[in-house]
Amino acid sequence: MPRRTDISSILLIGAGPIIIGQACEFDYSGTQAAKALKREGYRVILVNSNPATIMTDPEMADATYIEPLTVESVEKIIAIEKPDAIISTMGGQTALNLAKGLHEAGVLDRHGVKLIGAGFEAIRKGEDREAFRVVCSEAGVEVPRAVVARTIEDGLRISADLSYPVVLRPAFTLGGTGSGIARSEDELRSMLGIGLLASPVGEVLVEECLLGWLEYELEVMRDAADRCVVICVIENVDPMGVHTGDSVTVAPAMTLSDHLYQKMRDASFAIMRGVGVETGGSNVQFALQPGTGRIVAIEMNPRVSRSSALASKATGFPIAKIAALLAAGYLLDEIDNDITGRTKAAFEPALDYVVTKIPRFAFEKFKEADQTLTTSMKSVGEVMAIGRNFPESLQKALRGLEIGRNGLAADGKGLDAVTRVMVKKDGDDPVRREFTQEVLYKIKMPNCDRLFNIKYALMLGVAAEEIATLSGIDIWFICQIERLVDFEAVVAREGLDDTRLAEAKRLGYSDAQLDFLSGPDSAAGSTRNRRTAAGIERVYKCVDTCAGEFEAVTPYFYGTFGDETEAVPSGREAVMILGSGPNRIGQGIEFDCCCCHAAYALREDGYEVVMVNSNPETVSTDYDTSDKLFFEPVVVEDVLDIGKATNAVGAIVSIGGQTPLSIAHGIEAGGIRILGTSVASIDRAEDRELFATLVHKLGLKQPANATVRGIEDALRVAGKIGYPILVRPSYVLGGRAMQVAYSESELRLLAQEALDASDGRPLLIDQYLDQALEADVDALSDGRATAIAGVMEHVEPAGIHSGDSAGSFPAYTFSPDIVERMKDATRKFAKELEVCGLINVQFAVKGGEIYVIEVNPRASRTVPFLEKATGVKWAGAAARVMMGRTLADLKITDGDPRGYFYIKEVVLPFNRFENVDPVLSPEMKSTGEVMGIGLTFAEAYLKAQLAAGNRLPKRGGVLLTITDRDKEPAVALARDLSSLGFDLFGTPGTSKFMSGQGVPVGAIGKIHEGSSEIIDRILRGDISLVINTRDSRKAANDARRIDRAALNHSVPVYSTLRAASAMTEALKIYCRSGAGEPVRLQKIGGHSPTFQRSE
Amino acid sequence: MVGPSPQLNSSAFLALEDGSLFRGLTLGCVGETEGELVFNTSHAGYQEILTDPSYKRQIICMAFPPMGNYSFTEDAAESGGVHVAGFIVADSSRVTSHGRGGLTLDEYLRRHNVVGMTGVDTRAIVRRVRTRGAMRAVISSVSNDPAALVNRARGASAMAGADLVRELEHDRAIRVVPPGGKIPFALLECGVKQGIVDSLVRRDCRVTIFPSDSKAQDLLASMPAGVLLSNGPGDPAALPGIVTEVRALIGKVPIFGICLGHQLLGLAAGGKTYKLPFGHRGGNHPVLDLRTNAIVITSQNHGFAVDVDSLPEGTIATETNLYDGTNEGIELVGRQAFSVQYHPEARPGPLESAERFERFLEMVGKHA
Ligand SMILES: Nc1ncnc2c1ncn2[C@@H]1O[C@H](COP(=O)(O)OP(=O)(O)O)[C@@H](O)[C@H]1O
């Protein structure tokens, strides 16, 4: 069947900002889909609120909208663009729920648009927990015992005959939002409350808890002729009860017999057909009771998912691309398999390697958060590794995770060191026994260090069977870890000769681990040198979809140790681009965008682009993005070997965030040229002492500061500078461990914490610029000329991390003179540092002075945002500059907003961490960002708020609780809100003050004064907006409770005066005329649309 | 549950007739073995593979590295014994999953006297076979003389022209399973997998199993509703005797052939077979039904194929392999006989082509 001719234009919906449970993978799928559909000649219309995506690059679609993913906005886009069809299966749960919303609001009917891929009924049957159960039983697939609750009372009553624990699973959510395990009626009551709110349809499944069952996921595809194939089966190492997104997972399944696997496979087809997904990819999850072999269906997602991105990278089969083509009417056997170039997409990939995925957590950012893993997802990123056996694959993944380990322990760090001391003690030694108990406790509770603890327990002599029983993890995995323990015991006894060294490398040990295992004064020299001498070199094998049965034409490689390498230098001039590894807070999709743009640009210029990255969610690890893809950990050892295998002329380290930058020294020392800004210059910007000299030399100002190495030193210096004082470690990203101390006693405490986080490196003490404004400046330099990409003024004041603050391009309150001075200072830095590539400078502005906060001689988080706002591919140009091009020759000048305002707004993951104070600080906590585009600042800000999911009200109650110093300036906004028709309430002080100023504000008691009226009102829905400007010096308990209550009830909170004012301006538009007109990216700056609809 | 690890220190060699040499570790029995080296891309199902009589005189290299991850069970045995000539894996597990105990792969191979090899770069072996074709090979864990091993590989007998059905030591007596079944079937046993017998029995059939040297009239005398030609090892072209008997059955009774049985039917219909460079072995081969446009993912294990161009009039190709366009099914139009190259009984592999058994029963029903 050829492609559908009944449709000619397709609207593709993206996933919006990166949140926990929904990350870069939907940029990967959306980009693949857009490219495939465009190539097929469809007119592609794309909407996504996230500017840091490749899919929103103007050339990816015919019409691109960076607009809020709301029914209101998308209906406007549909009205303008009149698409024939919508694909909603590429943008995660967000797109699926939006499609459902569009259907229910009658938008689809009104405009005659059809959903293709998965229709409304399929979405409903897949996502509605009850409907899904019916589908399963009709298909003859068992499901756990469960009931659907729509109210709390209802839930308690009907679940009476299930025994505790029970699992709560809200419908139409993602990443296990609002789900959990209730162990008693009390827990059930409170969790039902949360779950019902989390579900957009107010429905929660209360289900028999299958704790300890094993969990599997199948990635299934179906074409319009009803052919079904399984692309990949993923096995969770962590058993049921830990969300698959938080589980360590492997592919293909390791512990399944063919018999059990085929049963699951058949069940997955039956479910897909039952749900009625006409074409495309779906993800079906199963639980299996070990021993009995009972299989039950857990859920299905009628769309591409995080797991399908993982499966695509794990197999080489591009699920999203194929799903898009299937939606367009092609059949599986009409679509080429790009990897082999000769077979078709109608097959099931065979693997000849083991893939391991490990989630990356951000608990260091959320100290009060409960770190136990459960059904609600908490991880912020993931890393994938490929090896020829499980230990190798696992150790590679851990190495790529950047948690300071080089594999599964064997590094003398943390408890590894303690365990090595303990094992020397007698088995009966009470200290050893107590330690062992502690380790076993940590194995029982699912957490992110579990695999390490399993290894320690094995080292301490605990039997594999006992650990398997305790953890619910299958004995097979435990024994794979035991192989490492046994191996290390042999090495300890007999040393590491060359044969054993080769064996160690096959088991995935890094050179650094082997340096440790062979002892500090190993006569044999460093492992790396020994390897070279003994000829134990890394080889590269292809990910080829077919386990070697056909020749692969697409060079997608992983490293291992074996007899034969498949990666041979091509003779072309090769350039390595080092990616950013797993997503984490502070380093996410933005850097992947930059890497992709660099790759596109250099490919265009004829270089052979070699991409190195370990994050399966990304576009950079799409085999289409580079000439050669190495799916490898971005660490010195592995990068050096790739350099050798590709004969690369050098590596680009300055566009993938801190990950590649931090290994620049190591790879340069290993003989790889660093392309772009020199390592020496990087040091001058990163080392605070060198940096202070630099700032001084350029005649610029920086907050008074010093570098200290101990607590007493810190106190002395702080006394001189004066409080408040900012404390932070050097060489970390995202304001990690950065805190404000208002007094000596606070400083003592905070300095200790910072010292712990900085790994022996010195501490920085800064004068804290209270109430200053902040700006980010990005620029591109070729060493001589510098172009300013943009000056972005932060909405929130300094003291709130640049990554957590909203920003406006162009600046909206700074005087032209201030902006000029910042640009000037940036140019000076670029020149002095001989920057070749991008540079980012952050400034604080106070009292007409500009202070330099930091300089990053690399691509920053804001680069993709500015690319969209200025229409210039800054990262691509940076890569070209690094290869010797000049700004003049590239015709690049300062970035121009081209008549619009662009607002960045952030999204925060506080809803995932119940115990955490939802407050902004110098430590970054946001996971993602959106962009609002408007003709005025207010309009752009409004769109950004809506896009970030802040449900702005048009009427109703507004709660004001304003700190003293903000009261005076807050009068104006209170007056504005009142005249817009909002009912204002305030805490006693605020109410009194405002009323005194002639603005009527009803008084409600503060919480700690015995009244919880505020909370009650939020719960009752009387309050639809909260302005709570906090005084960070005061105990923030009540403020925290207000914010938390608001958060749990989806009431937007504005916590700084500047943000509240901006929001008030936005409300003026919103109340009058709604969300604003969509702006087509391709039209900005007079660009003519690339495709004219012929009608 | 935790078995001894493979003898870590004893090395083993794999020598190929083209002179290639791979070094690994001993798995299973210590000794020396020869056979045709082929690879299989299934992720699991190793017990079914080891016990499949079609693998007679073949050394199997498993492409997926970890093997022996779950336990051996009685229902996964496809025959009474192990038939492979040797077994090569990259990473043999020393423990089985799901707390089910039992033998490890190493122990199982030892119990069945199979010389194997582990800890070797199996992908390099697969690629060698893919580029140079299935080759004669030797695994040895007793010799230190690679040159001698290569020579021995060169001296091993070739697969083309080999009548291996005769070499299978199976029961010469006629057996009926289960005695109570309803529809009477005759099965010509050339090395049948238990899965095929089970597939019929599950559908209410009474299967009379005839040894491969039986005559057509013996089979017909049992008044079967249909005859099934089983899978089996070796070169079909080396079995002219069986082909003659099959020819005598055509038109007299509905016939369904599987794998070797398919090739036999093709030959009996007047077609030719040929040796594939390295065959098809695995559980992921897409097969297109040329008449319905349906695609089934199939279980495969064959080194020879029916030459479509050689099929005489009246015999049509019904199914084709989407990987390489080789023949996967034929039908003798109007003569109630059809066959498939792949394994509709699966074991190991996808189950969806089991529908072919239904098709056969339907044909039989119409015939009756
Ligand atoms: N009945 C159950 N018993 C125990 N754990 C469960 C049960 N149902 C789901 N889970 C766990 O909860 C996780 C999240 O559930 P799921 O419905 O898949 O949420 P989501 O739709 O957000 O992916 C699963 O990955 C699984 O580990």
Ligand SMILES: Nc1ncnc2c1ncn2[C@@H]1O[C@H](COP(=O)(O)OP(=O)(O)O)[C@@H](O)[C@H]1O
């Ligand atoms: N001296 C200071 N006074 C006030 N705020 C500051 C000061 N220095 C840093 N900050 C705040 O802390 C945030 C993080 O600091 P920065 O040095 O940019 O760390 P990172 O490397 O994490 O980006 C800044 O965005 C700013 O809001």
Ligand SMILES: [Mg+2]
């Ligand atoms: Mg799930």
Ligand SMILES: [Mg+2]
């Ligand atoms: Mg910063």
